[in-house]
Amino acid sequence: xxxxxxxxxxxxxxxxxxxxxxxxxxxxxxxxxxxxxxxxxxxxxxxxxxxxxxxxxxxxxxxxxxxxxxxxxxxxxxxxxxxxxxxxxxxxxxxxxxxxxxxxxxxxxxxxxxxxxxxxxxxxxxxxxx
Numbered sequence: 001x002x003x004x005x006x007x008x009x010x011x012x013x014x015x016x017x018x019x020x021x022x023x024x025x026x027x028x029x030x031x032x033x034x035x036x037x038x039x040x041x042x043x044x045x046x047x048x049x050x051x052x053x054x055x056x057x058x059x060x061x062x063x064x065x066x067x068x069x070x071x072x073x074x075x076x077x078x079x080x081x082x083x084x085x086x087x088x089x090x091x092x093x094x095x096x097x098x099x100x101x102x103x104x105x106x107x108x109x110x111x112x113x114x115x116x117x118x119x120x121x122x123x124x125x126x127x128x129x130x
Contacts, residue, residue: 002027004048006057011077012084016120017093021080024087033083043075085117094120 001009001022008021008030034041050069054061066073084090088098094116 003051003054003057004030007051007062007076008080008084010057010059010062011080019087019089019093021084024084024089026080026083029083029087030079033079033086037079037082040075040079043072044079047072047076081117085114 004027005022008026012021014020014023030044034044046069047065050065050072051057051061054064062073065076091098096116
């Protein structure tokens, strides 16, 4: 499993019938998000370079990235969550009906699309949360 997939699984671990990020083709989906939201690209690139230098990929690594590069972490988190939440497998598991492809230049994640994810609540856990 790639470093990106391992980090993405920490940010969007799945469960309760939802696939983990690595089960959605996260690298290709992330490319789609960055093509639609280029403002995230620099931060995501910085976060991925930071991750490549890390000795291991675990929750502590993600927390260290968030502490060391908060803007890069925020960009990576947003891009991964949008890529994951818009995956057909996730939408099907959430009961979101299939949608027509989104034309280039249109907004990728709309409020109605993300509403089931918001209702489900956060999945990211900080140390000590159980």
